[in-house]
Amino acid sequence: MPNQADRYEALRLRLIDAAERTISESGLAALKARDLARAAGCSVGTIYNVFEHLDELILCVGSRTLAMLDGALAGVQSPSRRRSAVAAVDDLVRLALAYLEFAAAHIVRWRALFEHRMSEARPLPEWYVQQQQHALFAQVERPLLMLLPELDTDARRILARTLFSAVHGVVALGLEEKLVSLPLSDLRNQLAATVRAIAAGRAELRSIDGVGGRTDRQRR
Amino acid sequence: MPNQADRYEALRLRLIDAAERTISESGLAALKARDLARAAGCSVGTIYNVFEHLDELILCVGSRTLAMLDGALAGVQSPSRRRSAVAAVDDLVRLALAYLEFAAAHIVRWRALFEHRMSEARPLPEWYVQQQQHALFAQVERPLLMLLPELDTDARRILARTLFSAVHGVVALGLEEKLVSLPLSDLRNQLAATVRAIAAGRAELRSIDGVGGRTDRQRR
Numbered sequence: 413m414p415n416q417a418d419r420y421e422a423l424r425l426r427l428i429d430a431a432e433r434t435i436s437e438s439g440l441a442a443l444k445a446r447d448l449a450r451a452a453g454c455s456v457g458t459i460y461n462v463f464e465h466l467d468e469l470i471l472c473v474g475s476r477t478l479a480m481l482d483g484a485l486a487g488v489q490s491p492s493r494r495r496s497a498v499a500a501v502d503d504l505v506r507l508a509l510a511y512l513e514f515a516a517a518h519i520v521r522w523r524a525l526f527e528h529r530m531s532e533a534r535p536l537p538e539w540y541v542q543q544q545q546h547a548l549f550a551q552v553e554r555p556l557l558m559l560l561p562e563l564d565t566d567a568r569r570i571l572a573r574t575l576f577s578a579v580h581g582v583v584a585l586g587l588e589e590k591l592v593s594l595p596l597s598d599l600r601n602q603l604a605a606t607v608r609a610i611a612a613g614r615a616e617l618r619s620i621d622g623v624g625g626r627t628d629r630q631r632r
Numbered sequence: 633m634p635n636q637a638d639r640y641e642a643l644r645l646r647l648i649d650a651a652e653r654t655i656s657e658s659g660l661a662a663l664k665a666r667d668l669a670r671a672a673g674c675s676v677g678t679i680y681n682v683f684e685h686l687d688e689l690i691l692c693v694g695s696r697t698l699a700m701l702d703g704a705l706a707g708v709q710s711p712s713r714r715r716s717a718v719a720a721v722d723d724l725v726r727l728a729l730a731y732l733e734f735a736a737a738h739i740v741r742w743r744a745l746f747e748h749r750m751s752e753a754r755p756l757p758e759w760y761v762q763q764q765q766h767a768l769f770a771q772v773e774r775p776l777l778m779l780l781p782e783l784d785t786d787a788r789r790i791l792a793r794t795l796f797s798a799v800h801g802v803v804a805l806g807l808e809e810k811l812v813s814l815p816l817s818d819l820r821n822q823l824a825a826t827v828r829a830i831a832a833g834r835a836e837l838r839s840i841d842g843v844g845g846r847t848d849r850q851r852r
Contacts, residue, residue: 526808527747570814574802574822581801582794588746594790602794605837606830613832617825 424462426452432473436521440470440528467530471540474528477521478547484514485551500558501611507551508579508607509600515583516596526584549573559614571617575610582606644682646672652693656741660690660748687750691760694748697741698767704734705771720778721831727771728799728827729820735803736816746804769793779834791837795830802826 414422430451434443445466449456463469488506490499515522530536536544552572556563563571586599594602610617634642650671654663665686669676683689708726710719735742750756756764772792776783783791806819814822830837 570818570822573805573814574826577802577805578798578826579801580805581799582797584804585793585797585800594793598790602790605839606794606798608836609833610826610829611833612836613829613834616828616832619825 420462423452423454423458427454427459427462427469428472428476431469432476432521435470435473435524436477436518439520440524443470465531465534467528467534468537470524470528471537473521474525475540475543477518477525478543480518481511481514481522482547482551485510485547489551489554495558497559500555501608503555504552504559504575504611505604505607507555508583508603511579512583512586512596512600512603515587519587549576552576559611560617562618575607578610579603579607640682643672643674643678647674647679647682647689648692648696651689652696652741655690655693655744656697656738659740660744663690685751685754687748687754688757690744690748691757693741694745695760695763697738697745698763700738701731701734701742702767702771705730705767709771709774715778717779720775721828723775724772724779724795724831725824725827727775728803728823731799732803732806732816732820732823735807739807769796772796779831780837782838795827798830799823799827 427448430448431443433451434447443466445456445459448469449459452459459466459469463472485507488510489503490506549569549572552575553568556568556572556575560568560571582599582603586594586602647668650668651663653671654667663686665676665679668689669679672679679686679689683692705727708730709723710726769789769792772795773788776788776792776795780788780791802819802823806814806822
């Protein structure tokens with residue numbers, strides 16, 4: 413016979429499952445506490461015994477989306493033995509294209525990742541920030557280490573974030589029907605060419621310092 | 633004495649002004665028909681005599697934001713006489729930095745531009761699509777013509793959109809407090825270095841065809 417902790421955990425999972433269904437099918441705006449309570453078989457008040465606030469529940473779904481994305485990106489890099497700059501550029505292109513495929517295949521829940529803002533200016537919990545950093549930026553750092561070995565760790569970390577952001581921008585506005593969307597095959601070409609151009613012009617990225625840094629250009 | 637058309641136009645402007653205040657101070661989510669009606673001194677029902685739906689009113693505010701952005705970007709390009717590649721790269725960097733400054737200075741209404749989606753899958757009106765194209769992409773085309781004169785018009789137009797999107801991504805995620813935001817000076821450096829890298833590696837962009845095209849790479 414399940415004890416109270418088991419029942420609590422089971423209810424918690426039912427609520428996350430219900431929220432995940434809504435967010436992945438209809439998006440964040442469709443999420444209503446009343447519907448969640450009905451789907452999980454509890455009262456609306458009980459939701460707030462299990463989760464501090466709806467934001468926490470939304471982050472649990474976001475965490476699942478990030479884990480899916482992390483998995484989708486993890487498989488695309490070349491084996492670690494090939495340590496050439498050519499292999500690194502190919503890896504960056506593959507990561508960018510895998511990100512595009514993920515976003516296109518899971519567009520509603522992927523959008524929710526970026527649309528969600530904590531209410532009442534609550535800070536994001538540290539576990540979520542860590543997972544987000546890992547899923548979005550960490551995999552970009554390995555090819556960058558091959559391409560720009562002279563960058564220090566901080567500078568590489570920030571550059572990984574910047575490259576991810578540029579790719580994200582091309583993917584997000586490319587899939588956005590509001591801006592007259594491109595066919596997916598065109599979008600793939602644009603994305604791959606942009607990443608290859610950044611990699612080919614990478615000497616310009618060497619001038620980036622780490623946190624709080626100035627560029628070489630300014631120092632001269 | 634004002635006639636009915638004047639009164640109608642005055643009410644229309646009061647409603648757009650009220651919506652603009654709300655959207656630029658508190659964002660799209662804060663926009664409520666009841667508050668608008670109170671601010672403009674009319675009934676809620678009257679709003680829908682003046683605007684077909686709230687989306688139309690939101691687009692009128694978006695149009696003002698786009699005009700502001702267009703103006704902010706229009707001033708930063710070098711005079712047309714300097715037609716060198718170096719001047720073109722500088723222009724692209726200046727446009728990117730001006731976009732960052734605009735977004736940082738008007739972050740709430742700038743976000744609203746990209747968050748808004750038409751309800752009930754209504755298409756965007758053509759006048760808005762045109763203005764959006766102009767404000768966001770058209771100014772990028774001139775330096776691109778100097779940098780990559782061999783691209784045809786279609787390819788240049790799509791590439792302008794892609795470059796804008798990459799810059800937008802760096803700006804949007806850079807200003808997003810959710811992703812551990814960077815100091816603005818670091819963000820400027822990252823953005824300028826990314827644009828310079830893309831420009832320096834632009835030979836990779838030559839392989840992009842126009843609409844429905846394939847890259848040279850695939851054709852070989």
